[in-house]
Amino acid sequence: MSEIVSHQPRGVSLQRINAMVLRYWYLLISSWPRLLELIYWPALQIITWGFLQNYISQASGFFARAGGTLIGAVILWDILFRGQLGFSISFLEEMWARNLGNLMMSPLKPIEFLLSLMIMSLIRLAIGVIPMTLLALFFFGFNFYAIGLPLIAFFCNLIFTSWSVGVFASGLVLRNGLGAESIVWTLMFAVMPLACIYYPVEVLPVWLQYVAWTLPPTYVFEGMRSLLIDHVFRADLMAWALVINAILFAASFAVFLALLQSAKRNGSLLAGGE
Amino acid sequence: MQQRGTGQAQAPAANQAPNQPPAADQSGSAAIDVAHLVKVYKTTRAVDDISFRIARGSITGLLGGNGAGKTTTIAMIMGLVLPTSGSVAVLGARIPEQRYDVLGRMNFESPYVDMPMRLTVRQNLTIFGRLYAVKHLRERIDQLAADLDLTEFLDRSNGKLSAGQKTRVALAKALINEPDLLLLDEPTASLDPDTADWVRQHLETYRKTHNATILLASHNMLEVERLCDRVIIMKRGKIEDDDSPEGIMARYNRDTLEEVFLDVARGRLREGAPEGTS
Numbered sequence: 239m240s241e242i243v244s245h246q247p248r249g250v251s252l253q254r255i256n257a258m259v260l261r262y263w264y265l266l267i268s269s270w271p272r273l274l275e276l277i278y279w280p281a282l283q284i285i286t287w288g289f290l291q292n293y294i295s296q297a298s299g300f301f302a303r304a305g306g307t308l309i310g311a312v313i314l315w316d317i318l319f320r321g322q323l324g325f326s327i328s329f330l331e332e333m334w335a336r337n338l339g340n341l342m343m344s345p346l347k348p349i350e351f352l353l354s355l356m357i358m359s360l361i362r363l364a365i366g367v368i369p370m371t372l373l374a375l376f377f378f379g380f381n382f383y384a385i386g387l388p389l390i391a392f393f394c395n396l397i398f399t400s401w402s403v404g405v406f407a408s409g410l411v412l413r414n415g416l417g418a419e420s421i422v423w424t425l426m427f428a429v430m431p432l433a434c435i436y437y438p439v440e441v442l443p444v445w446l447q448y449v450a451w452t453l454p455p456t457y458v459f460e461g462m463r464s465l466l467i468d469h470v471f472r473a474d475l476m477a478w479a480l481v482i483n484a485i486l487f488a489a490s491f492a493v494f495l496a497l498l499q500s501a502k503r504n505g506s507l508l509a510g511g512e
Numbered sequence: 513m514q515q516r517g518t519g520q521a522q523a524p525a526a527n528q529a530p531n532q533p534p535a536a537d538q539s540g541s542a543a544i545d546v547a548h549l550v551k552v553y554k555t556t557r558a559v560d561d562i563s564f565r566i567a568r569g570s571i572t573g574l575l576g577g578n579g580a581g582k583t584t585t586i587a588m589i590m591g592l593v594l595p596t597s598g599s600v601a602v603l604g605a606r607i608p609e610q611r612y613d614v615l616g617r618m619n620f621e622s623p624y625v626d627m628p629m630r631l632t633v634r635q636n637l638t639i640f641g642r643l644y645a646v647k648h649l650r651e652r653i654d655q656l657a658a659d660l661d662l663t664e665f666l667d668r669s670n671g672k673l674s675a676g677q678k679t680r681v682a683l684a685k686a687l688i689n690e691p692d693l694l695l696l697d698e699p700t701a702s703l704d705p706d707t708a709d710w711v712r713q714h715l716e717t718y719r720k721t722h723n724a725t726i727l728l729a730s731h732n733m734l735e736v737e738r739l740c741d742r743v744i745i746m747k748r749g750k751i752e753d754d755d756s757p758e759g760i761m762a763r764y765n766r767d768t769l770e771e772v773f774l775d776v777a778r779g780r781l782r783e784g785a786p787e788g789t790s
Contacts, residue, residue: 243617243689246616253642264639335628345616505558508592508593
C-alpha cells in the first residue's frame, strides 16, 4: 500500500462515514434555495393544519378536548416523511451527479454509505422540523416538546421506519436507475392511509386494521392520540413498533444488498441513468 | 507470442516494448489476473471467455470498437459488474469477494462517472482523500493541484470547469491515493490534442515514478502506441490479439495501430496476421 495512505480498518470506518456526511453537508450549504426548501414545506404544513385545528376545535367538543392532536400528527408525519426524503435525496444526489461509480470503486462500504445517509437525514430533518415545532408553539400554542420522554419513543420509531423505506427505495433506484426516482417521492404516501395519522385505527374496516397494525407508524400515531387525549403513555405500543421496526430495518438492508448485487449483475451501476 | 484469445502470457518481453516496465516487476505476481471471464447480459455475450495476466508496473491498452467489451471487462476487474463465469484477481485479491482488501490500492477514471458538479475541486478531492484515508491530505491536494495545473481552480465548482479541466480533476481524484493499479476508461476522450498529450505525459511519469500498473481502454491508437507496453485488442467480447504495439503492427504488416484496428474491425486479414482475424 502507498505510504501516503493510512491503515484502514477492516470493519466500519468512521472516517469514511464522516467523509460522506461532509460531502452532503458541502452540497447542502452550496445552495440556499435547497436549504430554504427544507424549511418551507414543513412551515406551510404546520400553518395550514394549525388553522384547521383551531377551526374544528371551535366547532367540535371532541377536538377542543383533544387539543393539538392534528398539529402533533402533522409534526410526527413530517418526521416520518422528511426523514425518508432526507435519506433518499442524499442518495439521489449521487445518481444525479453520476458519482455512484466513484463511490463504489472507493473503499466506502455499503453499510458506511447507508449510515452516512441516515446521519444526513437527521441533519436535514432537524433543519426542517425544528422551525416547524417553533411555529406550532408561537402561532398555535402547541408545545411539541412538552410531550416529554414519550417523544423520544415516537421519534425513534418513526425515524427507523423512514430509514427502512429510504433504504428500500434507494435500492430500487440503484437497481433500476433514475427511471425509478418517482418511487422515492411517493412510496411513503402509500403508508399514509394505513398509518392512521389523523384518525384512529378503528375507523378502518376490520380486515384493513390487521394490515395497519403491521406498520410501526400506526402504533406511534395511536400512542400519540392516547397521550394527548387520554393522557396515557402506551409503552406496549412503542415496544411493538420497535420490534416491527427492527424486522423492517433488517429486511430493507437485506433487500438493498440484494438489489446492489442485482445491479452489479445487470451492469447498471455505471449506467446510472434511466 | 500467445495465441489469440487465450491470453495466458505475461506482458511482452522487455525488449519488445518501448516503455518496458521495471525489471523487478517482471518476476512479481500479476497485478491483474483474468481467467475465462464471461459476461452475458440477457442474450448478449458482452465478454466471451477472455483470459489475460497483466504484469505489475506495466501499461496495457485495451483496444476495440464500440461494444467490443472493454468497459464491461474493466468494470468486472473493478468489481462493479459481476461476471457470469470465470475469475478475476487484482493485486492478489479475488474480485469481487476480496475487493475491499485492495480497493484502497486502486483507483479509476471513466467518462461514465462524474465528480459532483456543485462542489469545488478542493471539496471533491478532500472527500475522496478522506474516503481513501490519505495522510496529510491538505498537502497532497496542493501537490496534485500543482502537478496537474489545477491550483487556480481549487476553489471553483467542478461544474464551472472546462472539459479539459474536469478531466484533470478526475485524474487528480484517480491519483489521490497514489494507487498501485490505475484503471482508465477513455482517459483523454473529448480533450484537445494539447491537453490529451499533457495527460498522457503525466500518466507515463506516474507509472515510472510509482511503479504503478495502468490498464486503459481507449479508441485513441496514437495514445496506445505511445503509452502502452502491451495491447489487448477486443472484438465482440473476445480477445482478437495480444502483444506489444510493435509486435502487433509487425504481424499485421502495418505502420500504425490505427491501420491494425481498422483491419480487425473490418475483418481484413493481413499477411502474417493470426488466424481467425479475417
